Amino acid sequence: MRDFSQDHRWLSINTATVRKQQGAEVPLARIIEQCAERGIRAISPWRDQVAAAGLERTARQLRSHGMALSGYCRGGFYPAADAAGLRAALDDNRRAIDEAKALNAACLVLVVGSLPGALDEARHGKPHYTDLARARSEVFDGIAASLEYARQVGMPLAMEPLHPMQAADRACINTLEQALDICDALDPGQTGALGVALDVYHVWWDPKLAAQIARAGQARLLAYHVCDWRLPTRDLLSDRAMMGDGVIELRKIRQWVEAAGFAGYAEVEIFSALDWWQRSGAQTLAACMQRYGSVV
Template sequence: MSKVIRSFEASHQWLSINTATVRRQWTLDRIIDECARREIRAISPWRDQVQAAGLQATARQLRAHGMQLSGYCRGGFFPAADEAGLRAALDDNRHAIDEAMTLGAPCLVLVVGSLPGALNGQPAYTSLARARSEVRDGIAATLAHARQVGLPLAIEPLHPMQAAERACVNTLAQALDLCDELDPQRSGALGVALDAYHVWWDPQLQAQIERAGRERLLAYHVCDWLTPTRDLLNDRGMMGDGVIELRQLRGWVEAAGYRGFAEVEIFSEHWWQRPGEDVLDTCIARHRSVV
């Protein structure tokens, strides 16, 4: 494995912006234009933003700017209270795959889901084992369509604080176990989206990144963990404002063979209140100095 980490200091050519980072300030078409103006050459948009802007209109705008995607957010949320819900989740994920293909995304990011109804405070059941089984079956079923059209799926393990509501896959090891079971040939059809915010704490992280290797590392997301964290969902930090050893983490990821974008994904009430121009300019500066 290579031990040489890419230098980002002179350029932000490997910066991507997850569009959630400035979703409160701008609509998607404005986000694309503002990124292009700053020579940010990749984004990762969210499905609701694409729906609001129009799928075909978004595809045309991306092509006009020569802009790439680093991923598409998101598929997943497979568990459900009944068979009808499970079928609906599979249908929705097929639609997400088709949208991602239209936009030229390199992968569909999966936030796999957990206890159905928990986000609304009314879980239909409380068995994580059942949720994890439904996630496994849902990914397996979705993978068939993804293989058919040639779009990789990227499982994103989420921090354990979100194990009940958003994702019952909470470590990189869990995600890779699913990859090894469902794609033992390491074909590139199934891998992981590694988000620094969710995995930085894991004592097995370096070893699991090595285990993932180039074939499984499909996306890499960065932000920072603030101390104290005031909100478990919407208080992510700008890179360099928290405690994550981001340069070390990227070193591990690149040593394992990753050479894609470092995608900034910041859910933050603080940064959503700042002018979008300031947010993007700060992302560029921190990408060069910290990431």
């Protein structure tokens, strides 16, 4: 297993970790500068941040710092209430693939979606339908369609299985096994075009995790995200802990991941409305760097 205590060359910061600092939204350009000032050489930005900053401007800034993208957040959200919605999702994913390519991202991360309308505030948590099998079928068909275009432009797609607590609203693919079954069906040759983004927050609990990581292997493990599971968890979405402040066996999981052949970035992704988003970017990035070397 790689020794992260000697340097932070394999540290990446998902920009959600520091997009809010002391309660205020921080522009992507400033986040990039904060990372560059500390010698952090990889990030994973979100599409809305890139849109606000400008795609070409962001690409130029990244190039000027020699900064890589461990991933690009995010595509997906395929299920829809009707045919027009399904087409719109495919069109949006095509744009996401183009953006990821323009930024030279290692992969486009897919949060695949689930019951359509569940996140629509105007619907008060009432989805258009509750047929989870239908949602999973639409996810499969959507990824198949996106994969065809992604192959043409050379942008790998990385499904991110989410914790079952988000099965109704954000992702109906909830285990690594489910994600790999889709990979095997759509990319049986393991070409590198389709794989997974493994986020420890979502999969640490899975009794099949070690076996499924070994099954994934180097060809399927496209991204690796770290944080920690806080006890008690105060919010299902935005109460992730800094690495070392929770119960996830981080070193054990990384050992499995690297034994399977993964040698890429450890990407810190922390949604923390009650803690880290209330601190300065300097505090948060310093903690990320220290914990990356000591507990990841």
